[in-house]
Amino acid sequence: MTETVAHLTVDGAPADLAGMPDDERLLDTLRWRLGRKGTKEGCRTGDCGACTVLVDGRSTLACLTLTREVDGSDVTTIDGAARDAELSRVTRAFAEAGALQCGYCTPGFVVALAGLLKERGRAAPLEELLDGLQGNLCRCTGYAAIVRGVALAREEAP
Amino acid sequence: MEGPHAPRAVPGFELVAPASVEEAIAALRAADDGGATAIAGGTDLLLDLDDGRLAPRRVVSLRRLPWRTLDWLDGALTVGATLPLRSLEDDREVRRRLPGLWQAVHAVGSVALRHRATLGGNLGRSAPASDLIPMLLALDAEVDLVGPRGERRVPVDDFVRASRRTALLPGELIRSVRVPEPRPSAYLWQRVRPANDISQIAVAVAFSPGRRHWSIAVAGMPPRPALLPDVARDLGDGAPSDAALTAAAARASRAVPITGDQRASEEYRRRLVGTLLTRAVRAVPFEGGRPL
Ligand SMILES: Cc1cc2nc3c(=O)[nH]c(=O)nc-3n(C[C@H](O)[C@H](O)[C@H](O)COP(=O)(O)OP(=O)(O)OC[C@H]3O[C@@H](n4cnc5c(N)ncnc54)[C@H](O)[C@@H]3O)c2cc1C
Ligand code: FES
Ligand code: FES
Numbered sequence: 001m002t003e004t005v006a007h008l009t010v011d012g013a014p015a016d017l018a019g020m021p022d023d024e025r026l027l028d029t030l031r032w033r034l035g036r037k038g039t040k041e042g043c044r045t046g047d048c049g050a051c052t053v054l055v056d057g058r059s060t061l062a063c064l065t066l067t068r069e070v071d072g073s074d075v076t077t078i079d080g081a082a083r084d085a086e087l088s089r090v091t092r093a094f095a096e097a098g099a100l101q102c103g104y105c106t107p108g109f110v111v112a113l114a115g116l117l118k119e120r121g122r123a124a125p126l127e128e129l130l131d132g133l134q135g136n137l138c139r140c141t142g143y144a145a146i147v148r149g150v151a152l153a154r155e156e157a158p
Numbered sequence: 159m160e161g162p163h164a165p166r167a168v169p170g171f172e173l174v175a176p177a178s179v180e181e182a183i184a185a186l187r188a189a190d191d192g193g194a195t196a197i198a199g200g201t202d203l204l205l206d207l208d209d210g211r212l213a214p215r216r217v218v219s220l221r222r223l224p225w226r227t228l229d230w231l232d233g234a235l236t237v238g239a240t241l242p243l244r245s246l247e248d249d250r251e252v253r254r255r256l257p258g259l260w261q262a263v264h265a266v267g268s269v270a271l272r273h274r275a276t277l278g279g280n281l282g283r284s285a286p287a288s289d290l291i292p293m294l295l296a297l298d299a300e301v302d303l304v305g306p307r308g309e310r311r312v313p314v315d316d317f318v319r320a321s322r323r324t325a326l327l328p329g330e331l332i333r334s335v336r337v338p339e340p341r342p343s344a345y346l347w348q349r350v351r352p353a354n355d356i357s358q359i360a361v362a363v364a365f366s367p368g369r370r371h372w373s374i375a376v377a378g379m380p381p382r383p384a385l386l387p388d389v390a391r392d393l394g395d396g397a398p399s400d401a402a403l404t405a406a407a408a409r410a411s412r413a414v415p416i417t418g419d420q421r422a423s424e425e426y427r428r429r430l431v432g433t434l435l436t437r438a439v440r441a442v443p444f445e446g447g448r449p450l
Contacts, residue, residue, distance in 0.1 A: 022171060022172050022173035022217075023170045023171050023173070023207075023217075025204075044208075045205060045208075046201060046205070046267065046268075046271055046354065047354045049268065049270065052270050055273075058244070058273045059269055059270040059273060060270055060273055060274060061201075061268075061270045061271060061274070064200060064201050064204050064205075064271070064274070065200065065274065066173065066197070066200060066204070068173050068175075068219075069173075069197070069200065069219060069221055071175075112269070112270060115269070115270075116269065132269045133269075134268055134351075134352050134353030134354075135267060135268020135269060135270055135271060135353045135354050136268075
């Protein structure tokens with residue numbers, strides 16, 4: 001049924017997607033097919049943001065995306081944080097702010113914020129960045145430390 | 159590859175991505191036996207597939223169709239069916255000339271959701287609590303359809319029937335949505351959580367400067383978002399007086415389509431609708447009886 005092999009670059013490397021079924025979700029491709037488990041599954045219904053990755057630089061819910069629908073794209077996940085300036089910056093800021101407890105939501109927050117900084121620039125108002133993170137849920141921190149992490153990521157020298 | 163969601167060897171459906179509108183229509187028609195469904199952003203469809211509500215043999219992707227467009231022509235806005243909502247939200251002219259539409263788009267899900275979700279998909283799903291349908295109703299928007307028997311234009315009010323029910327014929331697709339004129343407008347909602355939650359009730363208001371009349375729509379309960387023409391008439395032909403606004407809010411609270419369900423009681427919704435209407439109308443900028 002699969003006419004062609006889909007092509008995806010994941011964190012800088014071409015992904016081997018030979019034999020992938022048409023209905024596979026990007027989240028499963030990343031975690032199970034490619035073994036990249038930094039991207040988390042929380043709800044699988046679009047509600048929690050734990051599965052957020054960047055598709056051509058734009059934050060995307062991997063649980064609600066068919067891998068074939070993003071054929072030809074450049075996918076960046078938390079596993080590629082070291083090779084992406086915005087992701088590294090946000091990771092450092094979150095670590096410094098202690099913006100996590102169990103850490104399950106953290107990859108989603110870091111990737112979503114990195115995406116916002118790419119879209120809106122580092123000078124974007126804090127309010128706009130926080131508004132843009134409304135789709136990410138955390139069950140542990142009470143958010144105060146995460147808000148500090150966002151403020152740090154914004155202010156930290158480039 | 160183990161675990162609850164490890165990839166399966168046999169896919170539940172075949173995915174095709176036609177490069178032309180004609181092929182897309184043919185692909186939808188040709189699967190009459192097992193059923194075919196279009197996919198745009200997939201943010202509604204994939205949930206319907208997961209809970210088994212839909213089980214098509216073929217899913218027809220619209221991603222290669224040239225419909226990710228946004229055009230202003232003679233004051234009218236035309237939005238291509240597959241334009242991601244985030245791009246609609248990022249258009250400065252939309253925010254300036256149709257502020258209510260901007261607010262409604264901004265209210266949908268989260269940023270990551272809006273990077274994939276589309277206007278065509280929102281209309282295709284036709285949810286009673288859609289944030290976009292009430293605003294499109296208040297803006298007198300029309301839907302441009304293309305199908306096996308050609309093209310047609312349908313007012314949103316006729317297109318939307320009930321939850322998951324629209325005027326789409328077999329093989330027909332939404333190509334674009336047309337908003338006829340810029341309108342001072344506002345969209346307000348009440349939810350438990352601001353993001354990724356469904357409105358208990360939402361109110362869309364818009365004023366047509368040309369025809370000097372208001373349009374009011376409510377959403378949040380079955381069977382579908384609805385226009386409230388009598389309430390709109392109470393507001394008169396410009397900036398309403400306090401008395402007119404109070405009368406309109408009272409009438410809106412008594413309006414027929416308001417019902418209770420698990421998300422909010424009827425009583426709570428009746429109170430809310432008047433409050434949101436009052437705030438929304440006041441949010442529409444007027445000066446000396448003329449819209450700004
Ligand atoms: C977590 C979450 C939060 C959400 N929050 C909101 C919210 O706040 N407000 C809101 O209004 N909605 C919300 N939604 C619903 C959904 O995201 C929107 O309705 C979105 O606009 C759907 O667009 P899509 O492109 O993803 O649709 P899809 O899932 O691709 O399609 C939906 C339906 O429309 C059909 N369709 C799609 N495009 C076309 C076309 N061009 N022609 C004909 N038929 C077509 C499909 O066959 C399908 O039946 C939410 C969904 C999730 C998962
Ligand atoms: S796992 Fe994708 S949003 Fe929760
Ligand atoms: S740190 Fe545990 S969910 Fe956020």
